[in-house]
Amino acid sequence: MVDCLAFDYDDLSELGQGDEGTVFAIHGDELLAVKMLEPVPPDLEARLEAMLALAPASWGGDAHDPRHLFLAWPGAGARWVYEDTVSGLVLPRISHDVSLVSALGPDGRSPRQPARYLDWVRMAKGIAYIVERLHEADVVVGDMSPRNILVTREGLVTLVDVDSMQFHFRGRMFPATRFTPEYAPPEYASATVQYTKDGDRFGLAVLLVQILLGGDHPFEGAATAGSNTTLVDNIRTGRNRIASPASLMPVPRQPPGKILPREIHALARRAFSATRERPSAAEWHAALTNMWVRLQTCSSNVNHQFAQELLACPWCAGPDLFPPSAPSDAAPRPRGGRRVDPAAGVPSNLTVHRSPPSASRPPGALAPLGFILLIALVLLIAIGATP
Template sequence: MIMAIRVRSRAGREWLLTEEVGSGSEGVVYAVHRAPGLVAKVVPRPRDPAAYRRRLDRLLRQAREPRTSRLLPAGQPPRLAWPLEIVTTARGTAVGCLMPDLRVTHQPLECLLSPAARGEHLPAATWATGLRAAASLAELLADLHAEEYVVGDLKPENLWVNAAGAVALADVDSLQFVDGGETFPCRMRSAGYTAPECVDSETLPDRASDSFVLAVLAHQLLMDGLHPFHGHPADGSPYVSFDDNLLRGRCRLVDRASVVLPRFAPPLDLLPAGLSRLFRRAFDAAGRRDPSVRPSPAEWARALRRELAPGRLVACGRDPGHWHSVDRPWCPWCDQRARLAREVPAPRRRTKAEPAGNAEPAAHAGPEANEPRAAAARGTHRRGAVASHESRRGGCRDA
């Protein structure tokens, strides 16, 4: 049985919230009865209730200002789940807001990052879709930065994508911004999606830290979900987390010998040369140490759009679902499929007469095979997780 929650706006209008569709570290997201285009985020116990109300007040007011209205073009798929109305529960103990339901037009970004979910929920998606999504995300971030917003907690769980590769951002109430001389900070941190200067630090995010995480997400979108700091340390030390690899400079794209990757990792030369250079600027020692040298979202957007220009994408002649850059003379996906077939032969079927002890042993997967499992246990490998607005329930929405 679903327990309904009644909320009220300051003007006295009431809405009935029905099933929970997501939850996160701060709030719970509910469907709104008889309002299919809306959801409501309710924060039961804000850390600072007065500050949270002021934050929502400012965001609602800014929606009518030129700097924000440019981010919310009418008549187009939403780019931001911007708060529409402040609501409180009957006792006034919980506060929240109504916002657009991105499930109507989009799928969670994780459906594009996970091969299994992509096949089920975005079956027409190809490498070109990931390229368009990376460009769309870079453009969205560039536009937010131009209007002096910092995302701060940029991660797959807060991002949505449609079949055309257009990206939208949820959890807008956690944006960092300044209004009337007051700073509304973003203090959230997500493992694997935090710039090095903000890991284990109280340092507030800024445009450069957003730019670093943009590079991480672009890498995942172009490399079949592979995190750029994925891999077991090649020196034999134990794997701890993506963030540990980041702080120690373990990244295949920067130093091939620094990590051992699983067999399913796409080849490095899948990336166009121009994009590889941008990734190295973001992830090498200088980019990790000096935020000012990282490519900006605007630079990423220009580079990614160049790769989408006519003549830059090539369709595989053998598999219509395979697309790749013209920089690659043959299909990397067919190459990878053939390589995996050679390296992992099908198990030999044992006959009834053959004793179990003679069964062919499983192929040794090597230490890298356990890394996704170990990372998931630490909350840093999220490719299979799916959430709604904060933390989506029930997997990717059916297309």
């Protein structure tokens, strides 16, 4: 049996709906939310009992933000007051600004999401780190979709909808329940899907490269062969802009794969090759950390960062996906005591105190002492010039 909280519909306010149910806010509680499932999976109570005993149940978040969580992991079961069975989950309420799928879209850019490329790299680094830790805990994500990721303006990320992940508990396997075709490996196209960490590695690589390219999916585009193909067709046939760029037609103003550092580009080629071992989440995290600390900032736009090995800013030369911020949005704004990571730049909550300006004088006015010194200098010059 698991701890279960009972709710009346009047206790809740709807936050959003998904394929598996509805998420509600709890009146009077800003820290928790409730996800009611419809239909209720037959193994929900057993799955929830297992999740509460797994290592991720005790994880926190970024050390520089006491309110951040890596995962929206359930803490208890939920049921309606008029029912006796568990029909949902009690979850931490994540107050992040946008979902990653919104941030990646061309129409999703807003002051609520990361404005600097530096923070997009931090986003990618954070996702790789979370997946690395999940794999170490023997948890398979399954659905490596941007819809399951929330992001703050500072580039911190949280994985949600974690109840669909795959894990083992007391000799029983709880399988992943779904995947998103645009982020799934070719082998998931079979009638019977076997979710694996290797499948996660493919979806992770697609997602990370998409972030690093400013939102462009590496498998999106028309095949050069002339046939009409979808993004999913390209995944199944291996056509992409990293490992086989000649297989897809060029897209105007699309960031080229060459903007990626060599180390990142090599990992992506491995991930998208049908004959090579896909890099682990740990490899991605190490490479992205190395990329992050080595980024250089453009002299023309502080929101532009790029790899040191590039001779010029690719965002100035191509599509400007990170335009200058408005004065009020020039830097991330920490909320509620958040400590900004020093490696990400100067903390935006520091106030620069300047001395008040001195009293002004009319143009051309001189102080009395200055006037006297000027007269003395003229007299000395005149005396010295006398023969």
